Amino acid sequence: MAKADTSDKERLYIVNLRNGFKNVSGPKRGKTAIKYLRTYFEKTLSDASEIKISQGVSHAVLKSGVKNPAHKIKVKVKMDGETAKVMLPDEKEPKKKKIRRVKQESTKSKLQEMLAAKTAAPQPKTEEKIVEEKPKTEEQKFEDQVQVDKKSEKVKNDVKKD
Numbered sequence: 001m002a003k004a005d006t007s008d009k010e011r012l013y014i015v016n017l018r019n020g021f022k023n024v025s026g027p028k029r030g031k032t033a034i035k036y037l038r039t040y041f042e043k044t045l046s047d048a049s050e051i052k053i054s055q056g057v058s059h060a061v062l063k064s065g066v067k068n069p070a071h072k073i074k075v076k077v078k079m080d081g082e083t084a085k086v087m088l089p090d091e092k093e094p095k096k097k098k099i100r101r102v103k104q105e106s107t108k109s110k111l112q113e114m115l116a117a118k119t120a121a122p123q124p125k126t127e128e129k130i131v132e133e134k135p136k137t138e139e140q141k142f143e144d145q146v147q148v149d150k151k152s153e154k155v156k157n158d159v160k161k162d
Helices: 002-009 026-044 055-061 104-119 138-161
Strands: 010-016 050-053 072-080 083-087
Touching: 002 072, 010 026, 026 050, 026 055, 026 072, 026 083, 055 072, 055 083
Parallel strands: 050 083
Antiparallel strands: 010 072, 072 083
16 A cells, blocks of 8 residues: 555656647747646646646756757656645755754844944044155156157167068
C-alpha cells in the first residue's frame, strides 16, 4: 500500500506543448506555452487548488528562445496537500530559506546613533591657502613662446623623416 501512496503523490507526465502554441505568432509562443502547461495541469489535477511551476521547467521550455519553445517536455508532478509542484524529473525541491530576525533594540540603537551623528555640530573645515600667481614678465612670456616653437619644429621634423 505504501507504493500506491507514493505513486499518487509523485507522477511523471509528458506534455505536448505544441498544441498550446501552434496557432500563435513568434514572440508570444513562449508565454502561451507556459500558460498551456498550467491549464493542462489544472484540467488533469482537478483536486489541486494551487499549481506551482518551477523555474527549471520554465527554463527548459524556453531553452531555445521565446519564439521557438520546446514542443514536448517531461515533468514530474508532486502533490503536497492541495498544492501541485511541477518540476523536472531530475530536479530537487529547493530548500526553504530560514528567515533571520533582527532584534528591534539593536536597530533602534543604530538609528539613534546615526541621528546623533547627523545632528551633531559639524567640524570646522580647514581653510586652504590661496596662492596667487604673479603675473609673468615679458621676458618670461617670450621664453615660453620660444620653447613651444622648438617643440613644434621637432614634431614637424619627425613627421618629414618618416
